[in-house]
Every structure is written in structure tokens, then in C-alpha cells.
Amino acid sequence: MLQGRSKFLTFMLFAGFIFLYVPMILLIIYSFNYSKLVPVWGGWSTRWYKELFESPEVWEAVSLSLQIAFINATFATVLGTLAGLAMVRFGRFRGRTIFGGMLVAPLVMPEVITGLSLLVFFISLKELIGWPAERGFTTITIAHITFSLAYVAVIIQARLTGIGETLEEAASDLGAKPFKVMKAITLPRLAPGMLSGWLLAFTLSLDDLVIASFVTGPGANTLPILIFSRIRLGLRPDINALATIIIIFVAVLVSLAAYLMFRQQKREIMDHKMAQSIKS
């Protein structure tokens, strides 16, 4: 293992983190600015938060976004976990190359292409079978599941490779049926990976502007669509307030997930050590 940092590396770390964090810290500070002009300091105030909470438009967008994010995360976790299992545990099967390709492509595909292709798909489908009758909640959710499941699959694949197959093999040698092995061994050990997959899918959905803009219909404004329509015209103090709430919400959620993952890892290391000591 490599250790020890030169002065140059320490400086780059320091500068890098200033670059990453100062813009967000400033954004948060200016949300408490009384002045209507964002960069002109007019004293501390929470008036923009009050204004935000009194806007029904914002509440509607928040509610729509949270509902989509929740359903998306749940479906994406199920489908992404199955996809990860298929890629790591089932060796070679017909169509594996195409399947693997479709799992990687959404991670790098420019959003405008994914968005446009899903839009024309939904329109053609409506011509063909009359569904989806109107675009909005359902179409955005389907679009989000499609790219979120690829992210979940990446996490699950990494986790599955990490935990190995020995326990599962032992269980099936002892006569457990595949589904039983899955329920008793694989799933519990996958749980932390599935949890972080769920959270990632949830935040990806809350965050998506471009794909939702393509596949939404009249009246269905998610939170990013609402934010974007407001900031296109310039800086807005109420958006600073909204941004602060979102940033803090996400930071708490992610820290919690990281803590849970860390604890699980520690427990596994302890288990491993104990097993070693029993053996010797």
C-alpha cells in the first residue's frame, strides 16, 4: 500500500476541496440574505424561506418529485438487483453482451438522447396502443427507472463480487433451493448495497431535469423543472433557500447511508477475524 503525501498532493487536496465546497457554502450563506438581489448583502433574514413555504407551486412540485423518486427508487432497486445478480452470478447466457451493454450505456448516454428517444417512444406507443394517454407522472417514472436501474446494478455488481459465493455454494450443497439460498443468504448480505442503490436512485430521480423535461406533459412540473424555469432568468433568492434545504436534506441522507454501510463493513471484518481465530 502507498502512503505518505508530498506537499504538492496535500496542497492539491486542499485546493480541490475548496473548489468543490466553497460554491455550495456561498449558495447557502446567500439564502439568508435579506436583499432581493442575490449577490448584494442586505443583512441576515429568513424571509426567502417563508416565501418558499407559502408558494403552493413549490409544494406541488416537491410532492410530485418525491412520489416519482420513491416509486422509481423501489422499482429500480428490484430491477437493478436482479440485473446485478444476472451479470455476476449466472455466468454466460444468451444475450449477455447486449444486456451488459444496455446496463452500461445509460451511465454515459447524454441525457438529451435518452430523453428524446423516450419521448418519441411514448408518442409512438400512444399511436399504437393508446397508452400512455397523457404524459406526466407515469412517463417520468418509467424514464427514471430505466436509467436508475443501471446505477443500482453497478452498486450490486460491486457488492456481489465483494462478498463472493462461498456461503451460497455451501447452502446449495446442503440442499437449499435457489430461491431459499437467495432469501436466506444472498439478500441479507446484499441489503446494504440495495439500500445505497435505493438512495442513489432516489436522489438521481429528484435531480433529473433534462429527461423529465422531455417526457413530461402539460402541468406535470417536477422540482428541477420548476427550479430551472425560474433560474433561467437569473439569480433568485428563493431558489437559494430551496437549494439550501435540498443540499442539507441530501447531505444528511447520504451521511446516514455511508454510516450504515461503514458499520456493516466493520461487522463483516469482525466476523471474519472471529472466524479466523476459531480456525486457528
Place this chain on the structure above:
Amino acid sequence: MTSKAAQDKNRLPHPLKALNFLSGMQSRWKTFVIATPFAWLLIFFLAPFFIVAKISLAELTISSPPFSDMIEWVDGTIISVRLVFDNFIYIFDDPLYARTYVNSLKIAFISTLLALLIGYPIAYGIVRSGPVAKQLLLFAIILPFWTSFLLRVYAWMGLLADQGTVNNLLISLGLIETPIRMLYTEFAVYVGIVYTYLPFMILPLYANMEKLDGTLNEAAADLGSGPINTFFKITLPLTMPGVIAGALLVFIPATGEYVIPDLLGGGNVQMIGRQLYNEFARNIDWPVASAVAIVLLLLLVLPMAIYQHYQGKAAERS
């Protein structure tokens, strides 16, 4: 690689092949696990691309849907197949599109290079930290990646505006007298892309560097190699897979970026993602938008294939 193995499997004698499917429970469960996400992706990811390809060869019509049908059917028989290449001819004839494509590739390339120059030492610095510091630093890199992309771009609008934080600071320090125009320039777009995509550069680099063998560096030092020589002869070549993965993860999405050129570049920076969005939203010309998307996809097919290749290799190694 898969096709060869598949062939080998097909060459198995019949009784053995039957054995493969004997345990019905196993195969039914396996089919379910593979088929469910496979079907979802075939329907909602792959099929839409074929429809885009189809519509890019259609004409704009004043109807619902606003594009012509490629195939005309009468009583279940095809009476004519119409392929209209006008949209592609239009894109290639209009110098605006060519310039926009080239400009997008240029901006994505320079941003990728900048992200690499900033991200590489950061990733290396994290790898060379103590175990606890490593976990914390890594978390600090991942956290902004989870935070809203749109809001991180918005944060830079506040920094770079004429009356923004950076200009205010420079003026109060007496370094400049009138604000420098930064927002709505190409410079702002570079800053935005590097800022938002930096974690995508650092994470694959970190994953790769963590597997580096420190003894190689020690051996080189023992043999009298200086740190700079060791870096270029040992560390950099060994981390090339990480460099390539990170660079592609920045380059590919940055080429089609819409939000950053729109918010930070205003109307002054032409990028193809923005052009495509406008073609769809403002001009409501879906056939042209589809053709723009197909050309963009063709430009990115090679980098995507390289990325997939490296991902596959990395998966096999682990």
C-alpha cells in the same frame, strides 16, 4: 468473447445439454432473474433508439404525431416504404450544425483534460492518505456527486455573475475596477463542466490507484529513480485504465450537455445538446431533433464502446 463460449456450449452433446436444464427450479429462477430487467431495458432503452432512428428518416407533418409514417399499409400489405434523408441533408448542409458539433467536442475535450489535471493529484492524494482520512476524503468527494447537479450549476451563476461573488471580491481587493464578464461566456461553461463532472474523474482514478503496488515505487527509488521519473515510468502507465475510464465518464456526457451551456453559456456558447433541445422544444421539429440525436450518437459510439470494453475488462479482473 461471449459468442465463442456460447458456441462451445452449443457444441455439447445432447444428453449433457439436457442436463443443464434438468433442475427445473434452478432454470426457472434464473430465467426470471435475467428476463425481468432484460425485458425492461429492451422495451424502454433499446426500442426507443430504433424509433428515433425511424423518425429521423421521416418528414415533419402537421398532424398528431407530427411526423410522417415510414411505411404505408393497406389491408395488411405494405404499399410503400418512404425514407426521407432530408433531415440529415439539412444538418450537413447547414454550417451551424457542423460548427456546433465541433464546438461541443472541443469543449468536452478541453474540460476532460482540465478535470484530469485537477482530479489526478486529488485522487492520488486520497490514496496516499491514512486509512481514516482516506474514508473521510472519499466521502467528501462523493457527497457533491449526490447533491443536485442543477443546483451546483446554479451556485456558479452566483459566483460568476457581473455582480457576483468573484467580481465583488476582486473589486473590493482593488484588483479590478469594472466587473469582468464571466457568466455567459465559454469560460463559465468550462468551469461548470469541470466542477460538476470532477467526481466522475476522481472516483475511477481512485479505484484504480488503490490497487497500485507500493513496492514497485520503493524498488524504483532503491534503484536510484527520482520521484518524477518514477511517476512517469511507473505510476502513470499503471493508472492508465483509471485515466481512460474517468476521461470517458466526463467526455461522453459533457459532449451532449444541455444544462451547463444553457445556464452558464447563455446564448453565446453553441453546444449540440442545447441545439437538440431547442429543435424539440422551440421549433417542435422532431424529425430534425431525432436526426441531430442520431448524428451525436454516432459521434459517441466509439468512446462508448471503448468505455464498455474497459468496464468489461475491469469486471473480469476483479
